[in-house]
Amino acid sequence: MSTVLVTGALGYVGSQTVARLHEQGATVVPTDIDTPANRKAARRLPSGISVRWADLTERGHVTRLLTDVAPAAIVHLAAVIPAATYLNAKLSRKVNVEATRLLVEAAEQLSQRPRFVHASSVAVHGSRNPYHNRILTADSPLNPVDSYGAQKLAAENIVRQSGLEWLILRLGAVVSTDVRSLPVSADVMFLEWSSPSDGRINTVDVRDVAAAFAAAVGSNVSGEILMIGGDDSHRQLQGDMGPAVAEAMGLRNVYPRGRPGNPNDDSAWFVCDWMDTARSQEVLDFQHHSWPDMLAEIRTRVGALRYLLTALSPIARVVLRRRTPYRGQPGIYADPWGLAYQRWPGARPD
Template sequence: MRVLVTGALGNLGRVVSAELRSRGHHVVTTDLRTKATEKAARRQAGGTHLWADLTDADAVSRLLDDAAPDAVIHLAAIIPPVAYDNPRLAYRVNVEATRLLAEALAARPGGPRLVFASSMAVYGSRNPHTSSPPVTATTPPAPPEIYGAHKVECEELIAASGVEWTVLRVGAVISSDQMLSVTRDMIYLEGCLPTDGRVHLVDVRDVARAFAAAVDADCAGRTLLIGGDASHRVTQDELSTRMTAAIGFPGVLPHGRPGDPARDDAWFSVEWMDTDEAQSLLDFQRISFEQTLREARAKVGPLRLLGPIGAPLGRALLGRGAPYRGRDGAFADPWGVIGERWGKDVLA
């Protein structure tokens, strides 16, 4: 098949494209032209690359004419915390570009299947004291912030567009490389989250397997949940503890706060998911959480021995900018902190 991948030069897009090529598909990649994507494009092996601005209707039409795809995997998006820095741009890229793509595909009779990357963020706050996991494809969405709201709007417009579609709601994507390249904003955002919140992880390579399988699997018109195997069902505290230990900096992150059992609205948009149907149709779960951690340990190598020495200093430095430093109360308030840091416009 000829498969068009949007957002193909991002962290997930590169792995998805490689997985498609390994299955014998001809991959046409596209992304917005920037210095970073030009550098990534030079490293790309095989296939065809076309530059395109998906927020431009004419550019989208030309892209589809030139790519002539049998299927489209739509990954292009701005995700948090970057989405919170510029909510208007995030809406254009996340929603308006998806609308233009769906409309252009619908105008082509017998057009290609659209496989859309959604997110577990659609489910909104999940209080583990008052809700039972896992969420399913029929669990009602209730996003309290813009990213989850963008994904819900995209799912609805795709379903109404007339194209053949599959929606994959993806959990918290991890990779050994990601563990070694986090930003201060990412650390701050993670520090907002209740330490006892449930989160469903999934290795980036398993995500790629799911998307590659979805281009021709018997899953048209389905919404499927993409998370890792049972080892990937953890709490936020367990995630932070095990990841920082794997890269040799145990305890480097400041201690966060647990969630308030009495407030259903003060939890983050993460939850354990029911992946049985997705696994049955797409057969994508291969990698355990421990395997990803082992790979991270191997990449750090002997430098891990220096981590415990530097961890106390790192914790002290990060602690100065911790979300709850100097705040009254015993419980986390993620949406309150996010609204203060990035503005009320990021709350839906």
């Protein structure tokens, strides 16, 4: 396998993708922005892999990077994701949209144009009312309701209109059995707990996401959008996913249940849904970790610590339920975007 440039290489998905490509014999060139946290993360990459530090929002950095590396393929993972997107929508757009534009333009100037594998999101489809919407496909309507979805759709259009050979992978809810690596924060939990408990969500193991990107690099398929979610066991309800993970860790009955969604309001639902992954699985053969197997692995990883966490469950239950977004709020239905727009003005679509 030839040289593969991986952007956002030290992130949640990026580090797994670098490792997967390395295992498959590719010459991997990871790139990311130079920060103390990323310097630390770089030390955990496979031996012999050196990071190229670059700011992809700077044209000079991008041009120099691609000229020096001359990759046969680019896996573009660099992005600002929710809820960080909402906290600084201007910077987020610079990274999620303009950096994609600079990268595509620089790639088009190379004498040998690289294959471009782009990471997108189901957020481009907008709110998904399970009472009215069928299972999500690449052809489902595009109607982003937040700045992240709008930015990812704009980036998709840049890639699709380019002169490069491309594949776009739209990711579902990426999860990991290494709970320490999950990008969890108070803002992320607020977003999760405000989502309708009966909303559909399709999780996918981060290792399977990495397998999908690695397979996309060498695939003979191009010019397609592929949906990346786990197998049928990963088709869940929003209100069941978090409690299942907490239970696997030993935290029993601690997760706030949240509110159901309004069946008659298509706008008041989160952006996740069950996904038709038949085509993506056919092309990429990436689904290797079922949801039950992931939960079993979490139990094994936590080990004896589960006993301590179980003992702490009553305290955790009280603390978490005091932090639910709907505590003291009138109404019976969830209103995730009403809460999001109020908390983060930058959450509104660009």
